Amino acid sequence: MTSTVKAAGDANGAAGSRSAWARGRVVAVLGILLGGLLIGHRAVPNSAGNLGSLLESFLPWLGLGVVVLLCAALLRRSATALVALSLPTAAWTCLFGGLLLPGATSGAHDLVVVQHNVSDENADPAATATALAGAEPDLIALEELTPPALPAYERALAHEYPHHAVRGTVGLWSKHPLTGTRALDIKPQGITEDWNRGLRTVVGTPRGRIAVYVAHLPSVRLRASGLASSWRDESAGLLGKAVADEELSEAVLLGDLNGTVDDRELAPLTTRMNVAERGFALSYPAAFPMARIDQVMARAGTVGHIRTLPATGSDHLPVLARVTFTRP
Numbered sequence: 001m002t003s004t005v006k007a008a009g010d011a012n013g014a015a016g017s018r019s020a021w022a023r024g025r026v027v028a029v030l031g032i033l034l035g036g037l038l039i040g041h042r043a044v045p046n047s048a049g050n051l052g053s054l055l056e057s058f059l060p061w062l063g064l065g066v067v068v069l070l071c072a073a074l075l076r077r078s079a080t081a082l083v084a085l086s087l088p089t090a091a092w093t094c095l096f097g098g099l100l101l102p103g104a105t106s107g108a109h110d111l112v113v114v115q116h117n118v119s120d121e122n123a124d125p126a127a128t129a130t131a132l133a134g135a136e137p138d139l140i141a142l143e144e145l146t147p148p149a150l151p152a153y154e155r156a157l158a159h160e161y162p163h164h165a166v167r168g169t170v171g172l173w174s175k176h177p178l179t180g181t182r183a184l185d186i187k188p189q190g191i192t193e194d195w196n197r198g199l200r201t202v203v204g205t206p207r208g209r210i211a212v213y214v215a216h217l218p219s220v221r222l223r224a225s226g227l228a229s230s231w232r233d234e235s236a237g238l239l240g241k242a243v244a245d246e247e248l249s250e251a252v253l254l255g256d257l258n259g260t261v262d263d264r265e266l267a268p269l270t271t272r273m274n275v276a277e278r279g280f281a282l283s284y285p286a287a288f289p290m291a292r293i294d295q296v297m298a299r300a301g302t303v304g305h306i307r308t309l310p311a312t313g314s315d316h317l318p319v320l321a322r323v324t325f326t327r328p
Contacts, residue, residue, distance in 0.1 A: 024078020028085075031069050035087030038062055038095060042264065049226015056262040057227075057291055060280065063092045099280050109304070109322040110207055112137040115294050117144050117216065117256040118153075119314035120169075125149040128312040129156035135309055135320055139203065140173040141254035143216035144314075168196025170214045172254075177204040186215060186238040188231040198239065202248065207325070211248040215239050215255035232258050233265040240268025243299065250325050251299040256316065260291050273297035276306035276321060283308055283317045294319045301325035 037044075041059060044052040066088045073081035114137040118128055122144075129152065132140050142153065145166060153171070157164065161173035165181040172178070184198030197216040202209050217239070218231035236257070243251060253273055259266045261275040275297055282289035289308070294316055296303050302324050309318040 021078075021080050024073055024076040024081035027069055027072045027076060027078060027081035028083075031066075031073075031081060031084040031088055034062060034065050034069065035091050038088055038091035041262075046264070050229055050265075051226060053229060053259075053263050053265050054222070054227040056264060057260050059260075059262045060092075060096050061290075062088070063096070066092055096280075099276075099278060101278055109324045110205065110301070111139060111210070111252065111323045112320065113139045113141070113252065113254060113296055113323060114309070114318055114320050115141045115254040115256075115296055116309075116312070116318035117294060117314060117316040118142050118149075118312070119316065120144040120146045120149075121315075122149065122313040124313045125152040126156045128314065129153045131310065131312055132318055133157055133160050135318075137320060138175050138205070139212065139252075139254070141212075141214045142171050142173070143169060143197070143214070143256045145169050145171050165199060165201050167199040170197055170199055170216055170255075172199065172201060172212060172214050174203055176206075178202065179204065184213065184215065184239065184242055186217070186235045186242070188218060188234040188238075190231060190234075191218070197235075198242075200242065200246075208250070209248060210325070211246050211251040213239070213243065213251065213253045213255070215253065215257070217256070217258045219258050229259075229265060236266050237268045240272060243269065243272050246299070249300045252301070252323055253295070253297040255295060256293060257295050258293050260293060261295065269297060273299045274302055276303040278304060279306040281306040281308045281317075281319045283319050284315070286311045286315050286317050289317060292319070296321040296323070298323050298325070 041055055044055050046052040070085055114132050114135055122128055157173045163178045164173040165178050167183040178201045181201040183196055184200050186198040187195045199214050201212055203212050217235045220229040220232050261270050281292050283292045283294040303321050306319055306321040309320055311317055
């Protein structure tokens with residue numbers, strides 16, 4: 001009798017062990033597919049509705065899929081699913097884990113910069129300017145400046161930032177002198193109205209002259225046919241060419257690029273300039289930030305850490321970054 005009970009128990013244990021590997025196969029397959037999507041996102045074509053760019057705009061959020069599948073695997077007590085989920089977990093960590101590491105918020109750096117689309121519907125530009133100056137950056141880049149609001153920004157920033165330049169709807173305020181300021185021609189051919197959203201200037205810092213670009217690329221639209229971004233993409237190409245032709249070795253780009261650094265259509269910029277090494281700094285929309293479309297990039301330098309500042313009267317959050325150049 002005892003041997004019969006023991007044999008039955010052994011059989012039940014073996015069945016239980018086998019079922020842990022047999023359960024959760026659907027979850028396992030979904031995990032493998034999710035991992036493949038993270039690893040091979042560049043293979044998703046843009047030929048149909050810019051699906052590749054759409055995926056890359058929200059690529060970090062695929063991490064939520066890993067969490068959901070992990071919960072499902074634990075509920076199912078599936079060893080197979082848990083093993084399969086190691087693939088998307090490793091892929092996400094490889095792509096974005098470094099951004100979660102703590103970055104230096106002080107220490108050696110050459111420039112502290114703030115980038116902010118202040119919104120052309122901002123009801124209190126003076127308060128916005130004061131809030132940005134409170135972060136004590138060396139440079140403040142603004143987009144969506146309107147003629148009625150511009151004097152308020154100029155008055156609020158005049159004391160701490162005596163040097164500034166405005167071209168069209170973009171501007172730069174600086175603690176250091178500016179020279180050689182000019183407008184950038186980044187207007188897509190399809191836009192016929194008066195449109196100026198870019199400038200280039202040279203900032204005379206204590207360590208030397210640095211080229212600074214401020215830009216606001218055209219907006220993208222999510223439609224039933226997919227992501228409409230042709231004007232943004234064309235403008236990014238023009239801006240990338242301007243950066244490539246820059247004579248100064250050290251350069252910084254500040255702007256609302258209406259795209260994330262993972263979006264392949266910003267390659268004319270991301271292949272020529274370094275992006276932030278630490279921090280997600282999701283900046284849009286301010287009410288529930290989903291993506292960082294406000295960017296700080298550097299050539300011959302590093303953007304060590306980027307973070308958001310508190311909300312202003314804009315639909316974007318400001319971002320602050322520390323830039324260090326590699327030249328001794």
